[in-house]
Amino acid sequence: MKTMLEKWWEKKHKLITASQIALMQEVMQAQHKPKTKVALPTGEGLEFLEIASIIRCESDNNYTRIFCNDKTQHLICRTLKDVEKVLSENGFIRIHQSHLINPQYMRKLLRNDGGSIVMTDGSELAISRTKKDRIIELLSGVEKL
Structure with a gap:
């Protein structure tokens, strides 16, 4: 039987294997990739x-309604702020206190009011004055004819 001191010595001087290093690198790289689901x-x-x-996602008090491209809607018990924290790394932007959008589904920018x-689902969403500059900045990368 090994003594407590021998176990401690083995644990302290245990070498990290190449496969352990590769696994650690893989995990770290996966953390930086945007989530897909x-x-x-x-x-x-x-x-x-x-x-x-x-x-898009729309605030409904302490709930959020999620609108999908297959015309389904999901109502979840999370604030829009909570949803924004998760989806912002995938490019979603907050355009209003009540609206978070996926810019890939923008069809038109209207200058009214x-x-x-x-x-693309036909919904017209107001842009708050404080978020308007962010939207214009986002669209600066889009080629205009």
């Missing part, structure tokens, strides 16, 4: 949704 809490458990399928955005 999100888990929505439901009454039965969790529903997994492709992030790329989300057109301070500005609004028309999404």
Whole structure:
């Protein structure tokens, strides 16, 4: 039997193998990749949704309604701020206190009444004055004819 001192010595001087280093690098790289799915809490458990399928999210008090490109809607018990924390790394932007959008689904930018955005699902969403500069900055990368 090994003594406590021998076990401690082995543990202290244990070498890290090449496979352990490779696994650590893989985990660290995966943390920096944008997520492709999100888990929505439901009454039965969790529903997994492709992030790329989300057109927009709308605040409804302490709930958020998620609108998808297949015309489905999901109501979850999370604030829009919580949803924004998860989806912002995938390019979603907050255009209003009540609206978070996926810019991939923007169809039109209207300059009426301070500005609004028309999404591919036909919804017209107001842009708040404080967020308007961010939207203009985002669109500066789009080629205009």
